[in-house]
Amino acid sequence: MIRLITIGLIVFFFFAYNSQDSEKKVSNQNPAEIIDSFLLDSVQKQTINYFTTGAEPVSGMARERFHVDGNYPDNDKNVVTSGGSGFGVMALIVAMERKFITREEGLQRLEKIVHFLETSDRFHGAFPHWWNGETGKVKPFGQKDNGGDIVETSYMMQGLLCVRQYFKDGNEKARPDGLVGREKALANRADKLWKEVEYDWYRHGQNVLYWHWSPDYQWEMNFPIRGYNECMIAYILAASSPTHGVPAEVYHEGWAEGGKIMQHHASLGFLLRLRYQGNPPNGAPLFWSQYSYLGLDPHGLKDQYTDYWKENTSQAMINYTWCSVNNLKYKGYGENNWGLTASYSVKGYAAHAPNPNDDLGVISPTAALAAMPYTPEKSIAAMRHWYYDMNDKLWGPYGFYDAFSETENWYPKRYLAIDQGPIPVMIENYRTGLLWKLFMSCSEIQDGLKKLGFESPWIKK
Numbered sequence: 431m432i433r434l435i436t437i438g439l440i441v442f443f444f445f446a447y448n449s450q451d452s453e454k455k456v457s458n459q460n461p462a463e464i465i466d467s468f469l470l471d472s473v474q475k476q477t478i479n480y481f482t483t484g485a486e487p488v489s490g491m492a493r494e495r496f497h498v499d500g501n502y503p504d505n506d507k508n509v510v511t512s513g514g515s516g517f518g519v520m521a522l523i524v525a526m527e528r529k530f531i532t533r534e535e536g537l538q539r540l541e542k543i544v545h546f547l548e549t550s551d552r553f554h555g556a557f558p559h560w561w562n563g564e565t566g567k568v569k570p571f572g573q574k575d576n577g578g579d580i581v582e583t584s585y586m587m588q589g590l591l592c593v594r595q596y597f598k599d600g601n602e603k604a605r606p607d608g609l610v611g612r613e614k615a616l617a618n619r620a621d622k623l624w625k626e627v628e629y630d631w632y633r634h635g636q637n638v639l640y641w642h643w644s645p646d647y648q649w650e651m652n653f654p655i656r657g658y659n660e661c662m663i664a665y666i667l668a669a670s671s672p673t674h675g676v677p678a679e680v681y682h683e684g685w686a687e688g689g690k691i692m693q694h695h696a697s698l699g700f701l702l703r704l705r706y707q708g709n710p711p712n713g714a715p716l717f718w719s720q721y722s723y724l725g726l727d728p729h730g731l732k733d734q735y736t737d738y739w740k741e742n743t744s745q746a747m748i749n750y751t752w753c754s755v756n757n758l759k760y761k762g763y764g765e766n767n768w769g770l771t772a773s774y775s776v777k778g779y780a781a782h783a784p785n786p787n788d789d790l791g792v793i794s795p796t797a798a799l800a801a802m803p804y805t806p807e808k809s810i811a812a813m814r815h816w817y818y819d820m821n822d823k824l825w826g827p828y829g830f831y832d833a834f835s836e837t838e839n840w841y842p843k844r845y846l847a848i849d850q851g852p853i854p855v856m857i858e859n860y861r862t863g864l865l866w867k868l869f870m871s872c873s874e875i876q877d878g879l880k881k882l883g884f885e886s887p888w889i890k891k
Contacts, residue, residue: 466810469817470861473799474854475530477829480845481518482531482539484828486510486563489550490542492518492851494560498826498843510563512579513721516586517851519543520724520865523596524858537612540593544619547586553578553643555627555674557586574651577644580632581655584664587627588725590620591875592868629668630676638684639664639676657685658704659714663722670878681882692735698751698784700744703736712748712784715771716797717852719745719804724855725869728803732885739804746804749797752784760791762836765808766815769797773833773849776840791837795830800852802860829853 486493491510519540526536550566551558556578559571570576593616600614634640634649641661642651655661665685668676682688693705697712706714719742728738753768770782773794782792795816802809816824823841824830832849834841858864869875870888880889 466814469813470810470857471528473813473817473829474524474528474857476825476827477850477853478521478525478530480828480847480850481515481521482525484845485518485539489546489561489563489566490539491515491546491561491563492847493563494847496828496845498831498845506569508563509560509569511560511582511847512557513559513582513585514847514851515543516582516589517721517724517855518847519586519589520592521851521854523592523868524854524864527858527864537597537616541612541616544590544593544616544623547623548619552626553645554631555623556580556583556632556643558582574644574647575642576646577642578632579642580627580629580639580668581641581661581664583627584661584667585721587624587667588663588722588869590624591872592725592865593617594620594624595868595871625671625673627667627671628674629664629671630674632668633676633680636684637677637679639668639680654684656687656707657691658718659707660718660721661685663726666722666726666875666878666882669882670872670874672874675878678882686735689735697744698748698755700747700751701740702744702748703741710783710785710788712752713745715781715783715788716745716749716769716801717771717848720771720800720852720856721848724852724859725865726875727863727866727870727886727888729866730885730887731879733883743804746801749784749801750805750808752789753793758786758789758791760789760835760837762793763791766811767793768808768812769794769799769801771797771849773797773846774842774844775833776835776838790835792833792835792840794833794849795824796832796849796853799830800856802857806860 481492484496485491486508489510492515493507494509494511522536522539525531526533546566550561551568558568558577559575559579559582560569561567562569568576597613597617600611600617632639632643638654640649641653641655643649655664665681669681691705692703694701694703702713723742728742731738749770750768753763754765756763770784770789771794772781775790775792780790782788782790782794798809798812816830824834826843828845828850831842832844832846855865859866876889879886
């Protein structure tokens with residue numbers, strides 16, 4: 431009964447708030463599409479709250495985590511994250527475009543974030559994984575991880591380049607102090623941060639990118655970034671940088687290991703064309719096919735190693751099929767309840783993936799929702815099930831909670847920035863391609879892709 435009432439209210443409000451255009455719209459939409467449209471709006475808007483009302487108030491940045499139950503480890507409520515905030519910056523663009531917040535409010539929030547980035551700890555232009563949001567001082571992610579993190583930095587730069595493109599033509603609205611062009615000014619500040627990242631430094635003199643550098647421990651982390659995993663965007667940005675760019679050899683010899691990255695194999699009836707780091711059976715947690723592609727448009731994106739639209743779609747379909755078949759007999763798994771990725775888990779944090787060792791019976795809503803461009807019908811079916819059938823257990827102030835397990839009767843009221851951010855962004859890319867259009871419109875990204883030998887509809891010939 432509750433579900434029928436909810437659906438009825440959604441339809442009612444659709445007609446009430448769209449009366450002038452309702453005849454035009456409804457003639458081309460069936461009731462299910464109308465309901466899904468409103469549900470997509472609801473999920474995007476509620477999730478974006480994590481990056482507005484839920485943001486750390488001093489910095490404006492995204493908190494690493496938020497526990498509605500109030501049980502915070504190590505009292506880290508003021509810890510903010512560079513990568514998750516990068517995803518949140520893109521979510522704020524969605525919020526402005528869909529009028530969940532005003533353009534002025536979005537601009538103010540982004541000005542606060544950019545000010546924090548300009549004045550907080552940086553390491554050869556790169557951001558740390560974590561800061562104290564109140565002071566801007568680095569908070570170590572691990573003992574030796576107290577410096578620059580080029581991957582998390584790249585997630586933020588992916589977002590800042592979208593901000594630059596969104597505001598680059600600006601407005602001429604005067605500030606109270608008489609200055610004009612706040613939007614253009616913000617675009618220029620984002621551009622400056624981008625150009626200050628020393629991607630060439632993070633080569634450590636080699637034809638590969640290194641994940642970390644510390645002013646105290648130098649290169650002791652010793653973590654060269656090799657594919658395939660979630661880090662591809664770091665190489666794209668490194669090749670694209672107009673100030674600290676790296677040659678194509680860094681990508682081909684480092685990321686692709688001289689072609690060793692190619693390793694065709696079938697999994698659950700779907701072809702994977704790349705060798706995944708760690709060689710996980712049946713592909714990786716779904717964040718590997720999502721984080722780098724919030725801005726990087728995989729449509730028609732090809733290099734000598736694979737077709738990235740096909741690769742990412744195969745990953746999503748393997749994940750869906752694994753959960754649907756459910757050979758491990760976990761409670762609740764099925765066609766409308768799927769999605770394995772890195773998230774909170776029954777015991778701590780885990781990178782859930784479609785294989786017997788890494789599938790712990792934990793579903794992470796971000797996995798299926800951020801796969802929406804690749805598996806729209808299947809992702810929307812899961813969204814409907816969670817919202818209408820499991821709402822009391824899964825829905826909170828910032829959208830769906832991070833993870834749950836019906837097998838363990840485990841429904842923690844907790845969120846992680848890096849999981850919430852991809853949800854509204856990838857839903858928007860499915861609906862309008864907004865963030866793909868912004869990021870791919872960057873001339874230096876087009877040049878960088880061309881330098882690396884990519885094909886893309888965005889590359890000017």
